[in-house]
Amino acid sequence: MELPPSHFPASRAAALAAAYLCYRRGGPSRGLALRGVRRARREDIADVGHKYHLELVLEDVLAKDTTVNCTAEVLYHLGNQNTAPDVQFTLEGELRTTAEADNLFYNRIKSLDKELVAENIPDSQGNVSPAMEPVHLLAWVASGYVIWQNSTENTKLQLAQIKRVKQVKRSDEYLEFDYLVLLHEMVSQEIIPWQMTVLWHPQHGVQVTQHGCQPQHSLE
Template identity: 35%
Template sequence: MPGLRAALPAALLLLSSFPPAAAEQYPWPQAPGVMHPLNPNSREAAWAARTVLHYTNYRTASPSLLWVLHHVEKATVKVGGAITLGDIKYYLQFTIRDYIHEKHVGSCSATVLYLKNSPPQVRAKCVHARDKKQIQEADYRLYKYLQSQKKPITANSIPDNHGNIDRDHLSLLALAKVGSSDIMWKKSTEHVGYFLAQVKVVKQQIRTDDAVEFNFIVLLHKMPTQEMVACNMNVVWTLNDPIRVKYTCAPDNHELEDGSGQDSGSAAGTSHETKGNF
């Protein structure tokens, strides 16, 4: 899609414009249990909204229905009470865009509770203009196509180093977005956010059951530190069921080796292959 190709380099340039993080501090008084208004244009509000979208993109489990943040309209925040002082809860209203077609498609109301030692807890209600039947039909066509393959689909560098994406690889990118959303949701904090920057390698695993399985190596852009986090990710998709994701991530700014010796069925063991059509 021309729009997606054009937007990717600009988006990565925008990400690189954020300054490195200083000491972790909040732009509001930290009175426990009190609601505080938050600037909708603040970094904290945007990261909380993106945490919601990582969660919903993973839980929706549809490569044909993926959202990215358009604009935060309203945000408030509350620090936990005396017992849970480290917990931060955001209340958000924001608009969303379609990930592939880059159109404004709807809005969400959500809460995000950042916990000390657990993934963020998300509650969200989103409305969108996409036709549900068309989405289901698109997922079905993609799923049946992937399931029918006798030779594994393989590809490298989506997008390439110039930000270009082969049209045939858009659905591979979308499936990687669904799987990596699980990683990014779980790793997000009120101070740290993630974007899917690139699928370095993808290889299909041919199965004899009803599931579709892919091994990915993905690069996640960590904000605001600007570090790239490489993750081996295994995605198993059965239509109308939750997508199952297994992953291992290298330390920040360290590449994962192709084939780390883990058992078959884990996210490791992916090998570089020649690019295949999709």
């Protein structure tokens, strides 16, 4: 069944696909965001669920004139709220290379005298300082994993703000950050505090090793 690209279920599936793709291909020097939905179709698979076939345009958040086309399939499983949707994607074209910027960030954090601590990114005016941009993008990418794991056909989650971030000292080569973020659920307009522990290394990408919804009073 063809759907108008602006159709709410299609736009929710597209936002989920973009979040997943950002998690798989993003990092502290590259975030991907949904620019638009070109085409959407829904397939109802008996006893399994709804599969959305999507044609998307994604933008590089640090180079907004750089877009990439993508086809994606999102399968929401019937009735099982605890199963993450299945997401498949194919990118058409190349993403810009980030190796140099990644290594600069990695070496800067590794050379700090004491662990990085920050809060309220972006600030109340919506600003992110250049020094915090990679820390913000890392949260954006990691939240893609959380969004993928916790989305249903009736939700649309996105990162609103980093409330707190604290670097965790490690003895190996990875960087580790403990984030408390706010996720905005666009359907219910709820703001949800979420904790996530994120590992990153320029060669190995982003891993979310633990995450969980937090009580509202965790924001105090």
